[in-house]
Amino acid sequence: MLIVNNLVGFGVGGADGGYSIPVSGSFNGSVNAILGITSPSSTHTVSCWVKPATVGDTNRFPWSFDLGAGAVGLATRTSTSYAAIYDGSSYNDSNDAISNTSNWYHLCWIATAGSADLFINGTEEISNISLNSIAGATAFSVGDFSNGSNGWSGLIADFVYLDGTAEPVASFYNSGALDPTGLSFGTNGFWCQDLDVGTDISGNGNDLTPDAGITTSADTPTA
DSSP: OEEETTEEEBOTTOOOSSOOOOOEEEEESSOOEEEEOSSOOSSEEEEEEEEESSOSSSOEEEEEEEOSSOEEEEEEOTTTOEEEEEOSSSEEEEEEEOOOTTOBEEEEEEEETTEEEEEETTEEEEEEEEOOOOTTOOEEEESSOTTSOSBOEEEEEEEEEEESOOOOGGGTBSSSBOOOTTOOOTTTOEEESOTTTTOOOSSSOOOOEEOTTOEEESOOTTO
8 A cells, every 4th residue: 555645546356345347448548438427417427447557648538528529537647647626627636646557446536416525545735616508418438538538547447426316435445345235326327337338237237338449457456
């Protein structure tokens, strides 16, 4: 276990909550997994684990709501690698970085009526950021910004999107990974462990369509 800018990052074999994540998806910076969505709620939760392959080279998006001409989503920033909420117009930086390529980080974005908070490894790092409306979003993208640029380079694991529910971070993280079974996923929501395949295991049937360049890795936060 390593402290990085006041954050605890877990490497392979790091702490978990008794729940096993079987695989992760490996992204090369130019691929994504897409789900078409309709009228997503301004109240929602996004939870996932990330492990960067590169840091500080460009603004990189582990995920975003696709608004056509733009997006709302989560980014790690150029130079600093700070995690940031992109509200649709500007970046709202945290003071902590996703900056160690050996470590896994848990990211949880919780939005209530269009105002978002961001938790990193269970700690609230950004709060009350007003988002541009996502009501017209037509897709949810795992792995990049809406125009296919600024893609995530690294691993993403145990991806959960709850549409219509602001779920506490404690449902996903307690010094490690927790099982999201039984949560309310909503109309557009999904739970995907194998992003190379895109299968939604929430029971909603909201399977993602992955690019061919996404591969499966045995490196996970609970391995």
